[in-house]
Amino acid sequence: MIFNVVNKDICVGSIKIRAIASSSLLLVGDTKTIQLASAFDTPPESLIVGPLVSVAPKG
């Protein structure tokens, strides 16, 4: 497969962004590769119902 891309003129007036978070990227330019990965863990056992106890304290 031969993949041909022609990028013509880009002229943007304004970009408004509220927030860029959690290893995100705002790129104004060219790149060859981008690899993104995200793991978000909030399992049922992460919902603790109980009294005031410390959660997994450090050593």
Next chain:
Amino acid sequence: MFQRRISHVNRLNVDTLIFSSTIQLGDTKFIDSTNYTFALQREQELFYGNEGTFNDPVFTEDILFAPLDESFALNTTHTSPFIHIDFIDIGGVTASSIIHIGSTQDVRMQAKIKNIRHLFAERERRRQPR
């Protein structure tokens, strides 16, 4: 070397930049950004200061990335050597994020987040409608 354009931004406004975030002006070769977050939400404002470890599997197990050795016939032609943006307005940049004005080659970004909610009492169950 692949073809890269010149990024031209007239004005960049960023209000807040925190937690190892970066504003990069100019070209780069390789970006590798990682962010681990342990978030503990409580019903009441209570902060011990010594809680949380990064021993959880969500942090210790590696996320697999595909190797970058795939041969791929890509022909890119740029009719204009510029990318023009007049104004960029950003409220906040956080948690190992990057604003990159310029070209790069390889980017790898990862985020691992553990979220725990701590409630102090069982809620009364809502009645099911008939």
